[in-house]
Amino acid sequence: MSATPDADLAALRCEPCRGGMPALTPDAARALLPRVPGWALKDGPDRIERSFAFPDFAQAQAFAVRVGDLCEAEGHHAELRYGWGFCAVSFWTHKINGLHENDFIMAAKVNGLA
Numbered sequence: 332m333s334a335t336p337d338a339d340l341a342a343l344r345c346e347p348c349r350g351g352m353p354a355l356t357p358d359a360a361r362a363l364l365p366r367v368p369g370w371a372l373k374d375g376p377d378r379i380e381r382s383f384a385f386p387d388f389a390q391a392q393a394f395a396v397r398v399g400d401l402c403e404a405e406g407h408h409a410e411l412r413y414g415w416g417f418c419a420v421s422f423w424t425h426k427i428n429g430l431h432e433n434d435f436i437m438a439a440k441v442n443g444l445a
């Protein structure tokens with residue numbers, strides 16, 4: 332883990348992720364979770380997810396596009412699902428089929444868009 336305990340995760344950059352590195356342990360993932368308000372651990376935990384609420388479809392769609400643009404810029408990509416009034420965003424790290432600090436950095440950056 333390279334982030335210091337008080338570092339603003341949103342200010343960090345995703346490190347290139349190589350296969351073979353260990354996924355965060357459940358305890359390490361739980362320890363990072365308070366630093367990304369609104370997000371929840373899922374499936375193991377091997378991913379992190381948050382659903383954002385909007386007053387209509389157009390604003391949910393516009394948010395999904397902004398998240399997508401951020402992901403392209405950072406080289407770490409969300410899975411996105413949106414519909415009338417919501418946009419659900421999830422991250423995990425494919426090469427390790429689990430969570431990496433990069434997923435939490437992206438979650439913090441997405442919070443900054445909301």
Ligand SMILES: C[C@H](O)[C@H](O)[C@H]1CNC2=NC(N)=NC(=O)C2=N1
Nearest residue numbers: 406407408409422423424425426
């Ligand atoms: C080759 C490419 O850099 C990798 O596949 C990247 C692309 N975007 C990614 N996005 C996410 N969320 N996890 C990854 O492991 C990932 N890997």
